Amino acid sequence: MIKQIFIVAILFICSYSFAQEGSVSPYSFYGTGDQRFKGLVENRSMGGISVYTDSIHLNLNNPASLGKLKLTTFTVGGGYHSLKLKTEEESQDASDVTFDYLAVGVPLGNNMGMSFGLVPYTSVGYRVQSLNEDISPAQLDKYSGSGGINKAFFAYGINFLNNFSLGAKANFNFGTVKNESIRYVEGIQYGTRVQNESEYSGFDFNFSLNYDAELTNKLHLQSSVLYKPATKITSSNSRSISTLVANSTGIEVPRVTENVDLAAVGLNSTYLHMAESYAVGLGVGKKYTWFVGGEYEITNSSEFKNDFVNPVNGGYEDGERFSAGAFWTPDYDSFTNYWKRVTYRVGVKNEKTGLLVNNVPVHDFGMSFGLGLPMNGFSNANIGVEFGKRGSTYLGRVEENYFNVFISLSLNDKWFRKNLIR
Numbered sequence: 206m207i208k209q210i211f212i213v214a215i216l217f218i219c220s221y222s223f224a225q226e227g228s229v230s231p232y233s234f235y236g237t238g239d240q241r242f243k244g245l246v247e248n249r250s251m252g253g254i255s256v257y258t259d260s261i262h263l264n265l266n267n268p269a270s271l272g273k274l275k276l277t278t279f280t281v282g283g284g285y286h287s288l289k290l291k292t293e294e295e296s297q298d299a300s301d302v303t304f305d306y307l308a309v310g311v312p313l314g315n316n317m318g319m320s321f322g323l324v325p326y327t328s329v330g331y332r333v334q335s336l337n338e339d340i341s342p343a344q345l346d347k348y349s350g351s352g353g354i355n356k357a358f359f360a361y362g363i364n365f366l367n368n369f370s371l372g373a374k375a376n377f378n379f380g381t382v383k384n385e386s387i388r389y390v391e392g393i394q395y396g397t398r399v400q401n402e403s404e405y406s407g408f409d410f411n412f413s414l415n416y417d418a419e420l421t422n423k424l425h426l427q428s429s430v431l432y433k434p435a436t437k438i439t440s441s442n443s444r445s446i447s448t449l450v451a452n453s454t455g456i457e458v459p460r461v462t463e464n465v466d467l468a469a470v471g472l473n474s475t476y477l478h479m480a481e482s483y484a485v486g487l488g489v490g491k492k493y494t495w496f497v498g499g500e501y502e503i504t505n506s507s508e509f510k511n512d513f514v515n516p517v518n519g520g521y522e523d524g525e526r527f528s529a530g531a532f533w534t535p536d537y538d539s540f541t542n543y544w545k546r547v548t549y550r551v552g553v554k555n556e557k558t559g560l561l562v563n564n565v566p567v568h569d570f571g572m573s574f575g576l577g578l579p580m581n582g583f584s585n586a587n588i589g590v591e592f593g594k595r596g597s598t599y600l601g602r603v604e605e606n607y608f609n610v611f612i613s614l615s616l617n618d619k620w621f622r623k624n625l626i627r
Contacts, residue, residue: 228328229331230605231331231603236560237354238328238330238352238353241303242306246587246613247575248530249591250575250576251532251550252571253530256415256487256500258270261583261617262278263320265306265320265322268320269372269415271318271370275312276619277312278310279618281613283302283303284303284305288606290603291604292598305611305613306613319361319362324355326354327353329352333348334348343391346387347387348386350382353380353382354382355378357379358376361373369415369416370414372415374410381403382405384401385401396449401443401514405477406438407438409479411433413431413432416428426489427489431483432484434481435479440475442473447462482503482505484500485500486501493534494534498529498531499527500529502527502528503523503524506560524557524560525556527555530552531552548576550573552574554570554571555570565597568596569595573589573590575588582617585614587614588611588612591609592609595607
């Protein structure tokens with residue numbers, strides 16, 4: 206059955222997901238947009254930690270976990286995102302529904318595994334305007350953007366020396382980001398519009414090393430080291446400048462459009478410099494029953510660079526994130542009480558995102574909760590909620606109070622088994 210569900214899901218998601226903007230945040234104005242993929246629902250429900258691994262779930266941030274995989278696993282997830290945006294003068298609500306990931310993991314013997322899939326990595330989706338009446342003549346600016354970067358990935362993991370696992374993941378980045386800025390000046394009939402478009406393509410890589418050990422008969426240690434090297438992906442760019450006039454219905458109609466010769470200034474093809482990051486995780490627990498762990502990540506965000514688009518009020522510093530999470534399954538093999546077989550998850554995160562707006566760091570603090578609901582066999586449905594705050598209203602910035610709901614399916618089966626004829 207998992208094969209049929211997998212095929213239907215691919216057709217549905219590929220036809221639907223890329224038409225979405227996937228973000229309603231003004232912060233998607235910066236860089237390549239909001240980071241949409243932050244782990245599977247199981248991980249995000251525990252604050253985003255990636256240190257915990259087992260034999261029936263995928264862990265897309267930790268490819269070394271594939272060395273433990275025992276069953277073919279298909280997972281797909283999406284979410285509902287609600288934002289309350291606040292400035293010093295006003296507030297506004299926004300929401301969207303997104304597809305978050307699609308992946309398949311396949312065991313390759315007793316100590317190896319591979320996975321492949323598709324992840325919408327970042328998303329741009331904003332529409333803001335600013336009216337400045339403190340200058341003469343008054344000036345109205347409008348900004349909008351759409352698009353994002355997707356990742357198609359292949360990962361491989363292997364167990365060795367009983368306690369160690371090593372994994373690597375290759376990601377092919379592709380996608381288009383469009384940005385538009387419009388300016389109207391009081392007393393001038395026409396407005397001016399600048400449109401930028403970048404098509405991204407290129408590879409990046411992730412590596413991880415896990416160490417597991419039995420501390421006692423009941424206590425199990427898990428630890429991980431994750432590394433993502435700095436890389437560059439290609440950006441093919443175009444830019445046009447138009448004069449605009451608003452018709453009687455308020456629709457802005459371009460009068461004259463000129464394409465800018467970016468080759469003359471060396472901006473038709475540039476590089477997007479992606480930052481290096483490191484993460485270490487450590488946790489303890491009892492197999493199949495409970496786990497408590499933490500993870501610390503450093504991202505060299507100050508290395509991020511976009512030669513084509515560089516907002517004047519945006520900058521980057523090195524970021525860091527601390528996450529802690531736990532789960533508890535009261536009785537995983539109970540036959541009489543379904544809720545004792547449910548996995549209960551909780552987590553917290555505190556992150557310095559690395560983004561600077563008006564030279565002020567943007568912080569993100571959030572808490573999460575989740576349920577792992579058993580289905581037939583080892584399959585399960587996962588539900589998670591996350592709420593928190595990003596940014597502040599200080600120095601004319603935007604504060605986001607967010608509430609996210611995630612849902613996923615993790616379906617397990619045994620493929621490539623020989624049929625026995627008796």
